[in-house]
Amino acid sequence: MRGLACLLMFQTHCYDSWLGGDARKSTFLMYSQLVGTLPAPLFLFLAGISFALVTDKLVRKNVSAGEITRIMLRRGAEIFAFGLLFRLQEYLVSWGWAPWTDLFRVDVLNIIGLSMMLMALVCGVTLQFASPPHRRQRPALFAAAVLCGALIALLTPLLWARWRPSALPWPIESYINGVHNLGAPQPWLFPAFPWAAFAFAGLAAGFVLFSNWRREHASQTLALFGIAGIGLIAAARWFDHLPTQIYPVYDYWHTSPNFFLMRVGLLLMIAFLSYAWCRWGFGARGFSPLIQLGQTSLLVYWVHIEFVYGRVSLLPKRSNDIRTASLGLFAIFLMMLGLSLLRTRVDWKAVLHRLHPNRSSEPA
Numbered sequence: 353m354r355g356l357a358c359l360l361m362f363q364t365h366c367y368d369s370w371l372g373g374d375a376r377k378s379t380f381l382m383y384s385q386l387v388g389t390l391p392a393p394l395f396l397f398l399a400g401i402s403f404a405l406v407t408d409k410l411v412r413k414n415v416s417a418g419e420i421t422r423i424m425l426r427r428g429a430e431i432f433a434f435g436l437l438f439r440l441q442e443y444l445v446s447w448g449w450a451p452w453t454d455l456f457r458v459d460v461l462n463i464i465g466l467s468m469m470l471m472a473l474v475c476g477v478t479l480q481f482a483s484p485p486h487r488r489q490r491p492a493l494f495a496a497a498v499l500c501g502a503l504i505a506l507l508t509p510l511l512w513a514r515w516r517p518s519a520l521p522w523p524i525e526s527y528i529n530g531v532h533n534l535g536a537p538q539p540w541l542f543p544a545f546p547w548a549a550f551a552f553a554g555l556a557a558g559f560v561l562f563s564n565w566r567r568e569h570a571s572q573t574l575a576l577f578g579i580a581g582i583g584l585i586a587a588a589r590w591f592d593h594l595p596t597q598i599y600p601v602y603d604y605w606h607t608s609p610n611f612f613l614m615r616v617g618l619l620l621m622i623a624f625l626s627y628a629w630c631r632w633g634f635g636a637r638g639f640s641p642l643i644q645l646g647q648t649s650l651l652v653y654w655v656h657i658e659f660v661y662g663r664v665s666l667l668p669k670r671s672n673d674i675r676t677a678s679l680g681l682f683a684i685f686l687m688m689l690g691l692s693l694l695r696t697r698v699d700w701k702a703v704l705h706r707l708h709p710n711r712s713s714e715p716a
Contacts, residue, residue, distance in 0.1 A: 353626045354649040355642030357394035359685070361653065364388030365660045366681040372671040380674055390618070392460050392542060393550045395649070397619045399464050400497075400554020401561065403471050408562045411479070411489055421476030425469055432465025438654060445662055453533045456523040461653075463542040466527065467551035470544070474500055474552075494559040501552030505612040508546040512537045513601040539606045546612055553616045557623070571631065578624030584617030641689055648695050652688040659684060 367384045375381060403424065410420045439462075443455050474496050482492035511517070512529050522533050530541035537543070557577065560566060566573040592610040604611050629635040635643065645652055659666050667680045 353394060353398055353622060354646030355640075355644065356622070356626065356646075357391045357398070358645045358649055358652055358688070359642065360387055360394075361391040362656060362660075362684050362688070363681055364391065365656070366684055367674075367677055369660045369665065369669050370667045370672045370677040370680055371674065372669075373673070375672070375674050375677070376670070378674070389615070390622075392547065393615050393619060394622070395460060396464060396467060396547060396550035397554035397557070397616075399468060400471065400551040400556075401558040402554075403468060403551070404493075404497075404555050404558020405562055407475055407493070408490070408559065414484075417476050417479035420479060421472050424472035424475065428465050428468030428470075428472055430465070431468060432462060434650070435459060435461030435463075435465055442657070442662075445658065456526065457532065458526050458530060458541045458543055460542045460547075461650075462527075463544060463547045464551070466544060467548040470500075470548060471497075471551060471555055475555075490559050490563055494556050497552045497556035497559065501549045501556065504544070504549035504552065505546055505609040508549075508609070508612075509599040509601060509603070509607040511545050512603070512607045513599075537606075546607065549612055550616070550619070553619065557620070570627070574624045574627040577620040581617040581620030581624070584613050584620065588613035588617065641685075644692050644696070645689060648692040651695055652692055655691060656684055656688050659687065 363384060364387065367381055368388075371378075371381055406427075407420060407424065410423065415423075439455055439457060439459065443450050443452070446454070475493060478492050478496040479489060482489040507515075508529075516531070516537075517525050517528055520528075522531055525531050526533075526541065526543060528543055529537045529545055530539070530543035531537050532541060561570075561573060588610045591613070592604065592608070602608060626635075630640075630643075634640075658664055661669075666683060667676065672680070
């Protein structure tokens with residue numbers, strides 16, 4: 353699923369950066385951008401599932417709630433720090449034309465890290481009040497994740513419009529509603545409302561997936577995920593077509609809880625289809641490029657940006673037709689796949705040892 357998110361991200365960024373002329377007005381770009389709404393929810397959803405896996409392991413080992421909170425807070429803070437470092441790198445690479453405000457732009461890495469810290473606090477508080485053993489704690493953790501995800505989704509339209517925390521400095525408010533320094537929330541940013549809700553959706557799915565019975569019946573569990581996804585999509589469409597709306601400003605594509613519900617349904621269906629592909633399809637037969645990319649998703653995310661939007665862009669920006677941009681996309685895919693293989697298949701310690709065979713024997 354991470355590899356799929358990487359591939360969808362590549363195509364979104366490549367076509368957005370490289371298409372020009374009439375191609376920018378084509379339905380092809382429109383559908384490319386529509387598919388481009390999936391990578392960020394996928395990354396956040398998977399961050400939640402991974403978080404649930406680690407938390408469940410710690411709970412099974414009877415690690416205290418306070419220690420679990422500290423461990424997971426530290427993990428989230430590391431990702432958040434990577435997000436800040438990435439913004440600094442982008443600013444330095446773009447020195448001379450990038451505005452200084454780009455240093456405070458809320459990007460997907462920032463919100464993944466912040467979401468992990470929020471999940472650490474929620475899980476820590478829940479574990480403080482939920483009594484052991486762990487089979488009793490998991491339902492409480494699941495309920496807390498669902499509640500937090502729902503609250504974030506339901507509050508988003510208000511925090512983007514009527515309840516905007518305008519008294520806060522814009523770099524802080526931007527983490528709430530993506531206002532940046534532009535005076536209004538920006539849909540191209542990744543504030544906690546609504547994006548953190550996808551991480552909590554993944555957290556809830558993870559606690560279901562890693563329970564004792566479902567660990568032993570993964571196929572049935574993932575099939576239920578797919579069925580639940582279809583149900584959520586149907587429910588989202590039904591809610592969206594109700595004659596009355598409870599929010600003063602209704603923006604389906606950016607803040608609506610109905611659109612959030614729709615995307616969670618898609619994520620659950622993708623989870624089942626990914627499992628089916630790897631269990632019964634070609635995903636587990638020989639080498640899988642998507643699985644390989646998924647193992648190094650942070651690295652390829654970090655590097656590909658420079659070859660698409662940066663000074664070393666493979667193609668001239670906003671001046672190519674669909675065919676040329678597609679060839680560039682294929683080149684980016686091969687480059688990032690090669691980088692991923694270099695990262696995971698090469699023993700760099702052994703390489704360094706061969707280059708400097710006497711270093712280990714030098715006196716301290």
